[in-house]
Amino acid sequence: MAVCVLLRSFSSNFSTVLPLLTRSASRCPLQLAPKPYFGRTVASANTLVTLKFTDKHEWIRVEDDGVGTVGISNFAQEALGDVVYCGLPEVGTQLAQQDEFGALESVKAASELYSPLTGEVVEVNTLLADNPGLVNKSCYKDGWLMKMTIANPAELDSLMDEPAYERYIRSIEE
């Protein structure tokens, strides 16, 4: 069992490593091939950046095919503790930005999940049914929650980029 999970994470590492390298790349929406870029850039109005955060600690990463992968941040998974159950939406669910789309449960806490953008659910991480702990172990990779279409890319501008989210966490920790 554990070996299978390792192999799955290994293969998914390859598919996600390129987007991570290009996370901070400035890209024009029409560009199809990601270019590796190791610096950090500040998001600007017409740019698709690959990791953005909500104030409720969800993140969304825009993939090459324009679909958004959604998960919760490291800050959130640490606060929640060992996730024991993931309540995720059905594929095809239409969500408006900030709509509740599911819940994560730990032994002592329950957290509703809120959609970062408007769109339709196209895929749900079925691995979480048997292995909810992936949300804790790999919240940005194997512990992704769902994928959705992005009906209104301009909504991305209302989300925080990584530096802004880091600042936000620091401000609420005080």
Add this chain to the structure above:
Amino acid sequence: MWARWIVGVRASELGLRASTGGLLRVSGAGCAGRRQQERSSSEEAALKKTPLFDFHKKHGGKMVEFAGWIMPVQYKDSHIASHVHTREHCSIFDVSHMLQTKIHGKDRVKFMESLVVSDIAELKDNQSTLSLFTNEKGGIMDDLIVTKTDQGYLYVVSNAGCADKDSVHMKARLAECKVAGLDVDLEFPDEALIAVQGPAMSRVLQEGLKEDLSKLTFMTSTLATVFGIPDCRVTRCGYTGEDGVEISVHHSRVVDLTEKLLTNSEVKLAGLGARDSLRLEAGLCLYGNDIDETTTPVEAGLVWTIGKRRRQTKDFPGADVIVPQIKAKTARKRVGLVSTGPPVRQHTPILCPHGQVIGEVTSGCPSPCLKKNIAMGYVDAAFAKNGTSIQVEIRKKTLPATVSKMPFVPTNYYSG
């Protein structure tokens, strides 16, 4: 996500502070069932600290408010790791926030019996029992452990959340007794209390004791010098379902005692988070959730606490309500529930197979040992039999559940 804490803990735990929008919505009860509010640091200073407060912080304790105290909910290990460690090895819980009372005087048994449902007179020397303070309506005011020591006093441990209520209650009865010329006195000793729980407890503790621990059976108590620390009261009892003890020690020596226990590599610190999931697996009630002033001992399935003699003499508060219920049965009963899927929590409605509401969950959590959801709640008596299929309603969906016997996880009390 907005994390809702389920049991009486508030926004500041685990380093998450509530933003003005309220990042963590707190729901559910610990003792007293009130919604916790975000507190400023000055209000935090008003919370009570046990003598182990600095020690907890030094050991990575994540501190939360509970019943007016600031207590560790967990340490560096995850909740589940801490829970499992207790079942497999040994954990120390700081329970110094609980109320400890000593009742002195020739008439101490009569005094105590006037407040609780148990046969105290029949207890052997140094024997302990779970008992209940009841009110005139037959409701449970608190649950407690009372020990009939051979030192001339009764030793009582009751819940932190009911400390004010219990001490007012006992002092009022004391005043009445004194007026009636009875010889009784109350003492609230300045002592800390730690629980050492788990299968490794006996080999860990025996190293620090001259007395033979194998002679101290479940629900018996003794005074002892533990790891060189004198005047410790060691009672073989606990709130986890495992073999364990609670040790009452002078507040000035509790850090020393805890450090000495921790030198054994089998021992780890554990907090209120694991304490709650352990007790629920063991089928033990949490006052304020599973029992309160609106539940009678019969509804709560605690008839066994009512003394045989007391059922005849009916000389405890609410006896006229409670004793007839033993034969007549009650309309609702506390039961255990098991389910899979989303965890069942306090206030989850319980439905019959046709979808009518037949009760409510009073506490619940995912069981780290069973990997299923466990819960306690009250249901209409017709549905209280073990194995009955029922439903629970979670986020507007109905899901199947089964009435289950308790404890959910077998207990390991030491009978000698």
